[in-house]
Amino acid sequence: MKPFFWLALLGLGLSACVPQAVRPQPPAVELLGFNLISLDPFSGKAEFDLRLRLTNPNAYTLPLLDSTLTAELAGAQFRLVLPGIELPTSSPREVQARLMVPVAEGTRALATLVSGQSTRFRLLGELRVQLGPATVPVGPLTFVDRDVRLELAFQPPAFRITGLSLEGTTLRVGLEVQNPNPIGFTLSGPLRVQVGGRSVAEASLNLPLAPKGSSRGEFRLSLNGFPGVGGISLDLGLTAQIPGILEQPVHQVIPGFLR
Structure with a gap:
């Protein structure tokens, strides 16, 4: 039994000499x-x-x-x-x-x-x-x-009419939208065409915009009767949305002309 006792004691002594990592x-x-x-x-x-x-x-x-x-x-x-x-x-x-x-x-x-x-x-x-x-x-x-907190101010998207033409009783509208924000969202709501201040056509817009991204679309709108005379413009009553996170109104009136 004695040899085992001395071996065990030696093992304990050696382990005590092993340096421990200091936290x-x-x-x-x-x-x-x-x-x-x-x-x-x-x-x-x-x-x-x-x-x-x-x-x-x-x-x-x-x-x-x-x-x-x-x-x-x-x-x-x-x-x-x-x-x-x-x-x-x-x-x-x-x-x-x-x-x-x-x-x-x-x-x-x-x-x-x-x-x-x-x-x-x-x-x-x-x-x-x-x-x-x-x-x-x-x-x-x-x-x-x-x-x-974030120092973040929502900037409205920039709209540009890329095309506006009349084909019979159908109005073709081309639109480009640029998002200057680091936040992506969906733009949704009515797009109204006005002639001389009177609404002559309307469509529903649903446009996804990535962060700092842009999007283009073409819309066909049926005219509500004779458009009359006067300046033509697009009236956009939209909302920038991320469900549960963002709901920001975006309203712009963009002048245009028929080509």
């Missing part, structure tokens, strides 16, 4: 920027750019590895990958990360942000640190907990 102090994380890149209801996702400042409180360089964290917006949780970076001692470093938010899961948060209101943002989870041959987790912790 470092977590870096301080500050959210410097939270900006919308695009909100595309047709692809079903919104993309945000986050700018973060990280400060290492340890007395040694902290090599951060790519870390998958949880970003929480208005109570809904999404995945965010923080890119790896070496943090020198007490010298802040800035990093950028992209946050993808599915429109279906993030409807409440997106509606709040698009309307210009603030919502709560939290960044939590574990950071991965490389210390020698070991990968050491730091956390789980809440690294950011604050309100965010």
Whole structure:
């Protein structure tokens, strides 16, 4: 029995000599920027750019590895990958990360942000640190907990008549629309043709517009009797819509002429 006793004791002594990975102090994380890149209801996702400042409180360089964290917006949780970076001692470093938010899961948060209101943002989870041959987790912790809002002003789409011609009692209208916003939406509502201030034809418009995108369409409208004389114009009483997120009236009157 004695040999086994001494071997066990020797094993305990050797294990005590093996250095253990020291868990470092977590870096301080500050959210410097939270900006919308695009909100595309047709692809079903919104993309945000986050700018973060990280400060290492340890007395040694902290090599951060790519870390998958949880970003929480208005109570809904999404995945965010923080890119790896070496943090020198007490010298802040800035990093950028992209946050993808599915429109279906993030409807409440997106509606709040698009309307210009603030919502709560939290960044939590574990950071991965490389210390020698070991990968050491730091956390789980809440690294950011604050309100965010977007400086976003809706800009009305730009309309251009590309064609306006009369074929018997049918009026052909060509229309091009450009969306200057980082938000995509559907334009819907009545398109009325007016001659001398009187409505002579009407059609229903339903036009999808991608973020920063454009769309062209041609419409055939039946005239309501003789159009009479006077200047011709298109009266657009439309609404830019993303169900549950955006409902913005868009009204424009565009002068034109028959070709």
